[in-house]
Amino acid sequence: MNIPEYAELHCISNFTFLRGASHPEELMARARELGYRALAITDECSVAGVVRAWEAAREHGMHLIVGAEFRLEDGPKLVALARDRSGYNSLCRVITRGRRAADKGEYRLSRADFADGLPGCWVLWVPEEIIAAETAQWVRGQFGERARIAAEWLGEPGREARFAQLQAISRAMHIPVVASGDVHMHVRGRRALQDMLTAIRLRTPLMQAGYHLYPNGERHLRRRERLAEIYPAEWLAESVRLAQACTFRLDELSYEYPEELVPAGETPASHLRKLTEKGMKTRWPAGVDERIRAQIERELALIEQRRYEPFFLTVHDVVSFARSRGILCQGRGSAANSAVCYCLGITEVDPARQPMVFERFISAERNEPPDIDVDFEHERREEVIQYIYEKYGRARAALAATVISYRPRSAIRDVGRALGLATAQIENLANAMQWWDGSKVGEERLREAGVDPQSPVIRKLIVLVNELIGFPRHLSQHVGGFVIARHSLDELVPVENAAMPERTVIQWDKDDLESLGLLKVDVLGLGMLTMIRRALDMVNGFRGTNWTMATLPGEDPRVYEMIQRADTMGVFQVESRAQMAMLPRFRPRNFYDLVIEVAIVRPGPIQGDMVHPYLRRRSGEEPVEYPSEAIRSVLERTLGVPIFQEQAMQIAVVAAGFTPGEADQLRRAMAAWRKRGGMEKFERKLIDGMRANGYSEQFARQIYRQLQGFGEYGFPESHAASFALLVYVSAWLKCHEPAAFCAALLNSQPMGFYQPSQLVQDARRHGVEVRPADVAASDWDCTLERTATEPALRLGLRLVKGFNAEAAARIAAARARQPFLDVTDLVERAGLSRQEVDALAAGGALASLAGNRHRVRWQVAGVEEAMPLLGRPRFQEGEPLLRAPTEAENLLADYARLGLTLGRHPLALLRERLRGLGFLTAAELAETSDGSTVRVAGLVINRQRPGTAKGVIFMTLEDETGHANLILWRKVAERQRRVMLGARLLGVTGVLQHKHGVLHVVAGRLEDHSRLIGSLLTRSRDFH
Amino acid sequence: MGTCSEQSVKLDSLPGVWRAGDRRSVSEHGNFSTGFKELDECLPGGGWPLGGLTEILSRRNGSGELRLLLPALVRLSLRKGWISWVAPPHVPYAPALAAQGIRLSRMVVVRPRSMRDALWAAEQTLRQGAPSATLLWLEGGDEKALRRLQLAAAESGSWGIVFRPQQYARTSSPSMLRLAVDTEDDALRVRILKCRGGRPVEELHLSDHARFRARCQVMGDDLASNAFTNL
Amino acid sequence: MKQAQQLHLFSTQPAIPRARVVRVRPARPRLQRTRRMPLWLAVHLPRLAIEALHRDDPLQPHAAIEASRGTMRIASMNEAAAASGIEAGMTLAGGWALLPQLEVHEREPAKERECLYRLALRAQRFTPLSTLDEQAVLLEVRGSLALFGGAEALLARAAEMFTQARFTFSLALAPTPRAALWLARAQRRVHVDAPDELPGALGDLPLAATGFAPDVLEHLHGLGARRLQDVMRLPRDGIGRRYGARIVRELDQALGRLPDVRLPVPLPKRFSTRLDVVHEISLTANLLPPLGRLLDELEDYLAVTQQGVRRMVIDLVHRDRSITPVAIGFANATRDGRRMRQLVEQRLESVALPAPVLEIGLKVTEMTLLAGADRSLFQEGRGDDRWPEIVETLRMRLGDDAVASVAHVEDYRPERAWRFVAPGQAQDTAGLPNRPCWLLTPPQPLTERRGQPFLDGPLRIIDGPERIETGWWDEADVSRDYFSALDANHRRLWICREVKTGRWWWQGVFA
Helix, strand or coil: CCCCCCEECCECCCCCCCCCCCCHHHHHHHHHHCCCCEEEEEEECCCCCHHHHHHHHHHHCCCEEEEEEEECCCCCEEEEEECCHHHHHHHHHHHHHHHHCCCCCCCCCCHHHHCCCCCCEEEEEECCCCCCHHHHHHHHHHHHHHEEEEECCCCCCCHHHHHHHHHHHHHHHCCCEEECCCECECCHHHHHHHHHHHHHHHCCCHHHCHHHCCCCCCCECCCHHHHHHHCCHHHHHHHHHHHHCCCCCHHHCCCCCCCCCCCCCCCHHHHHHHHHHHHHHHHCCCCCCHHHHHHHHHHHHHHHHHCCHHHHHHHHHHHHHHHHCCCCEEEECCCCCCHHHHHHCCCCCCCCCCCCCHHHCCCCCCCCCCCCEEEEECCCHHHHHHHHHHHHCCCCEEEEEEEEECCHHHHHHHHHHHCCCCHHHHHHHHHHCCCCCCCCCCHHHHHHCCCCCCCHHHHHHHHHHHHHCCCEEEEEEEEEEEEECCCCHHHCCCEEECCCCCCEEEEEEHHHHHHCCCCCEEEEEEHHHHHHHHHHHHHHHHHCCCCCCCCCCCCCHHHHHHHHCCCCCCCCCCCCHHHHHHHHHHCCCCHHHHHHHHHHCCHHHHHCCCHHHHHHHHCCCCCCCCCCHHHHHHHHHHCCCCCCHHHHHHHHHHHHCCCHHHHHHHHHHHHHHHHHCCCHHHHHHHHHHHHHCCCCHHHHHHHHHHHHHHCCCCCCHHHHHHHHHHHHHHHHHHHHCHHHHHHHHHHCCCCCCCCHHHHHHHHHHCCCCEECCCCCCCCCCCEEECCCCCCEEECCHHHCCCCCHHHHHHHHHHHHHCCCCCHHHHHHHHCCCHHHHHHHHHCCCCHHHHCCHHHHHHHHHCCCCCECCCECCCCCCCCCCCCCCCHHHHHHHHHHHHCCCCCCCHHHHHHHHHHHCCCECHHHHCCCCCCCEEEEEEEEEEEECCCCCCCCEEEEEEECCEEEEEEECHHHHHHCHHHHHHCCEEEEEEEEEEECCEEEEEEEEEEECHHHHCCCCCCCEECC | CHHHHHHHHHHHCCCCCEECCCCCCCCCCCEECCCCHHHHHHCHHHCEECCEEEEEEECCCCCCHHHHHHHHHHHHHHCCCEEEEECCCCEECHHHHHHHCCCHHHEEEECCCCHHHHHHHHHHHHCCCCCEEEEEECCCCCHHHHHHHHHHHHHHCCEEEEEEEHHHHHCCCCCCEEEEEEEECCEEEEEEEEECCCCCEEEEEECCHHHHHHHHCCCCCHHHHHHHHCC | CHHHHHHHHHCCCCCCCCCCCEECCCCCCCHHHHCCCCCEEEEECCCHHHHCCCCCCCCCCEEEEEEECCEEEEEEECHHHHHCCCCCCCEHHHHHHHCCCCEEEECCHHHHHHHHHHHHHHHHHCCCCEEEECCEEEEECHHHHHHHCHHHHHHHHHHHHHHHCCCCCEEEEECCHHHHHHHHHCCCCEECCCHHHHHHHHHCCEHHHHCCCHHHHHHHHHCCCCEHHHHHCCCHHHHHHHHCHHHHHHHHHHCCCCCCCCCCCCCCCCCEEEEEEEEEECCHHHHHHHHHHHHHHHHHHHHHHCEEEEEEEEEEEECCCCEEEEEEEEEEEECCHHHHHHHHHHHHHCCCCCCCEEEEEEEEEEEEECCCCEECHHHCCCCCCCHHHHHHHHHHHHCHHHEEEEEECCCCCHHHCEEEECCCCCCCCCCCCCCCCEEEEEEEEEEEECCEEECCCECEEEEEEEEEEECHHHCCCEEEEEEEEECCCCCEEEEEEECCCCCEEEEEECC
16 A cells, blocks of 8 residues: 655754754654655744754755744744745745744744734644634735645644544635644654753753643554554545645855945956955055965955955954044954955964965865954954944844854753752752763762662653753854845844844854855954054054054064963963963974964864873974875975864875865864764765775874864964964063063953963063052053063952942043042042952052051041032941951952962961971972972962863962963862862972973972961952 | 533522521432422432432433533532542543632542542541532442441432442342432433432423523513524 | 560660750859850751651761752751761762762752751740741740750750650750851850850851851951951951951850840641651551651640640551551540550550551641640631531541542543542542543443443443553553443443453443
């Protein structure tokens, strides 16, 4: 017997958050298995899952129909299916309308919103149990011939009566009936997960979800044999007829750039050329090197061939705006470091200065849109975003979405709650997942946590959590990826509200955009740019110079010497413990060394075991060999070790015979495998390909392992180059302008690895005079003050805990008119509240007005708030009996209220006692030889557990002479966990490692000496 | 099943539901509507007699005896009357009763271990007074026992319903009203065996036409309602 | 004695040493001034937050947690956790980083209040003026000194009571409630007898013992004030203006310069108490120690209220929240602890536990003023509605289980969509359409003939199937197709077929 054909037209995926219980890919694959003619993905007021479905459909050769389900506030449930491009446009428009009318994550539509009748769409009406004739008339009237009645039997009683009823309405209203399935999952087996999602959605334990759950698991992709038993043949046939009329394919969508960037009479190509020429004159006023000119011509030709001009023009426009406002920015990404981008001002990486081959970054055979991310000063990125909205309008510009998915912890929490576990028990379980090491919840972990994995509840929990991990939970906004359209964006993809007011996001994420070849411009925020701009402003203001990132002297040997010494606290990217440990061995000598340095000291390359081979080859301890000329061409610049993402792809092409397209898939798989897996299929292909080309299995495996290591962390070379420039610029500032460098860093906090206290101490060690925060001299920000010689750093009131910028501005304004007489004068003229003045008192910023801290605080607390008309009352009251603070008390108060002290280091006060306990200073360590057993003590300023080094913990101790770096092996750390985590003043006995100018103490015994410092509030930044 | 509650609601909206002073009243405590028009017309007082026993005889449990009573019980429930189920043959199923409109909060199920206890319990609940109903299932029971119950109900004015097997139709009984009930193709067949103040009726067919109506309610459209007559 | 042994076995927590009382100064005879001066005993419970939830597992580290500004933080921990470095205020993540085996419980302020209240009630054996403060019980004991044989003996008795109740505590005696509280908080086991000794005794306390608001404490710290005497040296008006009148008032109250009126905790009208059991109990014998603690409370309560118990019910609560009630009646009302224990022990011997016990409840269903006439708890409902009385009469004769209401439970599985509840305790709900009025419990198997279900003849299916497939979460997953069918007598039955086995069942009658 012939099984009737069928196309499922009503099916939601897990992009109908907390309702759909299968991934779009699973639905597609299952529909294919069952021999469905087509499958519509009709998420509720959303198309967020269709791109994934489309990719799966392509893979399986299935017919995907794009649609959406709607529950109208005043009426029926509808399913709209796009027949053609115009239908897709109407679908996107109505989704946008519904989403924009409601809060984030919700929608609101009523019959009036369908007044245009959704041209180009089939409209399935899913009738309610009791059908009002008026609804039937509305459906018929609104959608006419394109309307259908969806007959959905899902195991309810009274099927025959129901079908008869639908048939009757159909005949009376002339609306044909079509069979559909209200599918929520690809197989019946997802029933438990679907119930779970319902419970999570309702925030109620499953046992109490009652009739909110579905009574059965019929909402899956049912076998066609079964459908044939349920539905009349004609209704099944109708589903196929409708599906066949749906010809819209997602790849019809193409991106059309904004037109307004090209002036009348110009083509995009001619305009881009004009702008590039103009930029060349600015960049190279003395004339352009032939090599560069040739480079530019090649790039322009490539851009023209791929028709990428509007993209470059768009980025140029955004960057020009930033420049006009004095907002520092720097491009990175595959196309950013082209010569053209240098001319357009998108990047400051000078192609004349760097021995890089730029066509690597845009290539004709890599069928991939150019990628330019632009970093802006983080505090001013908002201005850029507002500019884009203003220029293109909200209808044409929106942010890409980020799909927030379930991770093990969130999955455990939600599943645990739905299974009715107690909060504390759930926390205990989630805690067991603390050191998470895969994408599945493992039984061992649970057993370690004292949970019995065999207990029925826990068994269910494990199964459900494993299913739930990776399920999308909601859409969030991408940090800064803008999509800008020529016409209305909502014809391309629906737009919805984001959590931030006045922000809108599209329903697709960056992978979706990439799949469809749509372009986005990344507008990102970077704190270091803020810091650099501030430092440059300060330097230029102080010295009358006119430095910019581009004009700072390049390749300054003193800068490199400083970097080689690892004297890099506060310098971009190379200030971490791992970087500092590397620098003295690596000894970067030029800009390209910085590029490699930035890329190599990353979790990916470290895990892929690339660092040590590279260092050995660089120092000549190991010969540089290439298994073939092809490999040499790819890896020569990095001494045979793949360091950049591009190199991985090139190896796949030249050594394993990948096509550029496959290499591109490989790149995407590398980026995602940690989240989703999926590298395995490339493993075989890569290794087989390399073996076939005569490479050894061992070499192939090594390359594969290295590629895997890139994971999410791998750096493309162009990114590394952009970052390296920031490394150089910030290092230059630290080297030549330490006061401005430190002030700008302090003004940009929080940022980087170090606390203000460490930054200030570092500046003082470099000879900077640091002056205290004081209402008589300080602004909100830290500033430079003139001295006979180099500038002094005046701490700003921003360091005073609990103070605010507005009050600081009032103080500065009042002070400019006349210096303050006393505290009352200050409070009156600067209009300070009691909290504000108390914060200043506690922070010691009133010392110049009112003497010792204790007295100041008493006095300040007694200043009454001004009363209208009467002014500020003054009281006569008894003299308080208050002691003057001791040095230690002052110091502790400094730490508590400013986070730093300009007095002696707390350990200086304790030195005698520490010496008595046999502790050396950090400075003395430097004079001790490798392998000695040493004792050292200091404030814990940093604890790090790098993801790369298994179980190893790095700690940094600080004393009055500097820092001591500790390495704690796992066992040592575990055994002394309490001291390690609890001690603020830590003493260590260990073995000194003193190699390549790098000092480490490999810790043995730890001692907690915190009581020596009383309540000294040294907050350390733990586990960043 | 949907019909019962539907009709009862409609009937409940009529004035004088507790027809205490009805012209045809014979029971001093009044009667009230059964929810079936045909049956009401056959009963003196136009409904179930209060202040006494109603005896319902059937061949087997589940032959429509609850369907017969439900409209009245629902209305009693709306008046916040207590309903006691004494020695029911099965569990009175809460989801179904609630769907009919019975207030579960005013319902008590008594499961005595012996018939003696059952009779005793029913007597206690019958003493409770109006508005209340006591439903009692008896496999046997002599006249003396029923007389005690009849007295208790008469004293307090509450309504007692005794369910007994069909074979007791021929024995004498002190009940005010005796009915035999049966179902036939979804219709109720009722015989009035004894009726104080009225006369026996051979056969009444109480059917519910509107079984599908609730599921296919199409409001005020000729075309569509036309369509539904096809059902 | 058997009982004593069991109590001892249960009390695995190391005994807290008896309070050692240090007298601040030998009391000089000062009859005229001290005779009417009250004397307050403060019992501070520093670990109340955790001990209210858990105090049976002293070797395992346990902590109470609470959400504060979005993160879970440690509110309190037991001794084992404290010994491993867990501190109040730590984030939960930090606590776990330190001690991965730390077990946590979410803080329940209601339970803490309940604990304090119960302790205050029990402490009424020492004095009628027993009251509460934050994490503390306050007792005015001047009048009881003679009864108990002096302050030493009284303190020892109080320490004994709190030790038995397994709370961590500290004690102090002072003429004002606030001074006693502060001294206890500072863990000064002192006995200050006369008001003029107060400034000296309090001056040395760290400021934190006052429980002033954190910002006030912080600010005072910023003045260099570390102990209460530093604050007492500041001008009064100045303190008031800076930190509010409340601080001055509390200082004055502590020093006895201002009255500090405390009202005794009110008595409960009914006695009902409960206790979580840490490790599930499956042997009735093991129920005795925890029950002993509940009976202790009952005994205290009866003593205070001058009542005797006639009937009580022990509710043994199992994991699935089902309850095994054990009713105990006394021929004559009693408040004799020994007698109650004996009877409970006897009664438990005849109880078979259907499942392990997780929680024990004890409620008194009938109490009598020991001197006066009977007073029934069930007389309250009397009015026009005689219903409660009738229900009670029925239950008395037929047993509690024989009289019940049926409630609707939202569950698609028909056999779980209802349950018996106490009379009148069912909610009025909307119900479920297409369900029969009679449910067969248990369902009856049907035979099948020629592919048709059969019951005294073939059953004619008139509607269905309705697929019910749910319940995986509580080990009773079902997958069935339900049908309406007419039997030979034209009865409409509700039958179903199990999808997996194909077996037919009869589950209801539409009646």
